[in-house]
Amino acid sequence: MALFLEFVIAGLLCIGLFAILGLVLVLMERKVSAYMQIRLGPNRVGPKGALQTLADTLKLLSKEGLTPRGADRFLFNLAPFVAMIGTMLLLAPIPFAKGFQLWDINIGVLYISAVSSLAVISILLAGWASNNKYSLLGAMRSGAQIVSYELSAGLSIIAIVVLTGSLSISDIIASQADGWWIFKGHLPVWIAFVTFIIAVTAETNRAPFDLAEAESELTAGFHTEYSGMKFALFFLAEYINIFIVCAIGAILFFGGWMPFHIGNWEGFNRIMDYIPSSVWFFGKTFFLIFVIMWFRWTFPRLRIDQLLNLEWKYLLPISMVNVLLITLVAILGWHF
Amino acid sequence: MTLKTYFSNIFSTIRSLLKGMRRTGYYFTHHKEIITQQYPEYKPPLPERFRGEVVMPHNADNEHKCTGCTACELACPNGTIKIVTKQEINAAGKKKKALDTFVYHLELCTMCNLCIVACPTDAIEMAQSFEHSVFDRNSLIKTLNEPGSKLEEGIE
Amino acid sequence: MLEEIGKTEEGDLIINIGPQHPSTHGVLHLVITLNGETVKKVEPHLGYIHRSIEKMSESLSYRQFIYATSRMDYLSSHINNHGCALCVEQGLEVEIPERAQVIRVLMGELTRIASHVLWWGALAMDVGAITPFFHAFRERELLNDLMEETCGARLTMNYMVPGGVMFDLHPNFQRRVHEFISMFKSKIGEYDELVTNNAIFINRMKGVGYISREDAISYGCSGPVARASGVSCDIRKLYPYDIYGKVQLEEVLDDGGDCYARYIVRMKEMQQSLSVIEQLIDNIPSGDHMAKTKAVLKLPKGEYYSRVETARGEFGVYIVSEGKMTPYRIKYRSPGFSNLSAIDHMARGQKIGDLVAIMGSLDLVIPDIDR
């Protein structure tokens, strides 16, 4: 009974976190884009527009969820839930603070890369079941894109796994107690980090790799036919996905909740320790999210063939060589 | 493609992208560059030539300058203006044509200013108002001369 | 080669781009045949905002019909009005005061910059960068404001009338144009940083939507589209009207023929327009802003054709007069109409994303095409 209660509480907290994160991230995106575009952004609902996304959610909740005629009703309605469930599963092994982790699985990194590839199924389902040509094209693009970019994302994760020697997320964080990998690992880790950021931007279908949606070409891509809450679920899943990949980036390269330490500066290190570990974790994650948003509001979109070229001709060879380099660094113990 | 061009391609690409990010980053941190005007609270002053709608100015004695010559009606490309005249007997006892009602269809008007240019007595002019939306189309049909108004002295 | 690509077969995907689509900038409707991502054929369907301005004009007087041309190519409404005014003046045989000529040319060039700035933002948005669109509006707003001050309207001006211009310049005009020039010069470097030099953008543009010199001529392309293929067709240079013959103006040519060439031509044209404005702004002759014309205009029996260079290309006005108060027939030769007809030729064998880039680089204004 107690176990059941624990499950319920954890589940409710997860859903609560989802809702809050979605609201915050959408607001953040709108504010970031507004300032970059010399605009003010939402500023009418609540103080400085803070409640704007809440109002939008209410609007989406009260809208009619249409199912187009000729659509595969079951798959059409299933797709947003698959997207949501896929993202929810990813939340399990992420440590939000010191000792605050739902499930410390010993193959955490493997679990994450396995589950994150479920996202493409929901997009394919949505695109196929909508009975809309734009949706279908968007889904096909997304399939090609996610399948390719998973390779270099996986390889850059492997770089850190090689350095740490463990697949467990808590071990990876623990290995960065004396310094984050981005500082300890020299150039190869830098290369791995850049490939990781590019690959996850593509994997989450964010601009400049948002070909699955590409509003100037395919109106809205795979979710053209979705409205109301079903659309909101896709929207939410997209933002939570960004949060999760950025959290993983923070864990792998910036030490997760681990505070910033410099060698043997005892006083400085103690001050850093004083800042709560959850602040460290969310600070790093939101910094990475900001970088990904920065990409979106600066760059034009790639074309589908250029997108695949970038992966197969540049990212993949580079990250393969990079894994070799990392292995060399790890064997010879060149890192600090 | 040699290895050298391969890598120089990568570096020049990254450099050009970083330059763009520097520009958007600049605007992200410099909030005084924001150009948004918050409309209902702040209404920017409109230049005096702005063409919002046709009005007929009246002086303090409720007199206008329109003689009812229909030059504006003829000049209008859309049939926006309808002038109804009446016969009036002036002080000298002579019969004379005078303005009865000046009907202005704001819903047909394209603000082309041709009526203002055509008017020989400068009886009508453009106003700077622009918030014309109403719920009933009929309220856009306006009578420009005020009730009981008459022609100013000395205007032929 | 293109014929071969255009062959349709079973299993091709046929998609409607438009009439309501984010990248058609209005109500253009393209039916495209796809093989996977590759475009096989593009078939434009026009007329969603056809208002038959030509028929309307047949019942309007020579002063009245000009206002409607502002509503065709609304981004270069000054220049459209200019073309109509020139055509009527041809028939009236009036001498336009030099001040009016200078004002017309100044307004025309300011309009060209305003139009090209908006095109720059819209093209960037078509290829997926949204931020430049807002930055473009910053400059365009300044131009709109200074035009509003002199002409009384922001978009549909109706400022150029047969015989000159409707009002004299506003006293602030020169000062504000100077402000604009210095502001624009400081910002044009940002355009390069954000878009022109961006590696992704260059890759999206280079080699896309190629049209050769011969084809550009055959399709009747004009303006930046033709000049990017190396066709010398600038009306301001070849058949100078008003005082264009007296100003220093270089015709921008490029032989790339692709979207990138069209992009570069328009960017350089903005500089050229800026230089024309700089030459004229301090040398506006004093005098009347309008020639004396009769109250009722009547064109002698005959045919009149005048052409001007709008931001999109050659705009022609063909008036057939029977000597009455209203024209017997008016034909507008709009640049967008001919430029659009080449889109099938340009897009065959390209990707969907390229089609959007091509549409952006043609700088289509749909009311100009539909009339």
Next chain:
Amino acid sequence: MTSEALKTAITALLPEAAFEDGREWLNVRIEAKDWKAFAERLRYQPGLDFDYLFCLTCVDWPAHMDMVYHLTSTVHRHTVVVKAKLEREDPAIDTVCDIWRTAEFHEREVYDLFGVRFNDHPDLRRLLLTDDWKGWPLRKDYEDPVNMIKL
């Protein structure tokens, strides 16, 4: 080429061609049946090279219709206006869209608004109006009580 030289060259091409006094450009009036062959010569004959068809339109007169073609040469920079008279009942003329590609759209527009049939046109459909539109709006006798507003 000057107008005079053009006149001689065109007379050599088509002796039946009549010349009207144009204000700016040379106006040539031809028979509709001669148009296709004449157009080909104008386009391809060295020295003429009229490669740019910048305006194609139609004028509806009480008794007949006039097709008006404005041609210019990007090589020699000379311009000529060619006019061909058509019957008002069932007007027809040969297409020139294989000579000047731009004619394809312009001819469709003229068909749409004037009802001129272009022989051998690859795709002669209504362009601006809906497919089921009745009548030819730019003709002078066109009446449409629904869509035309009399002021």
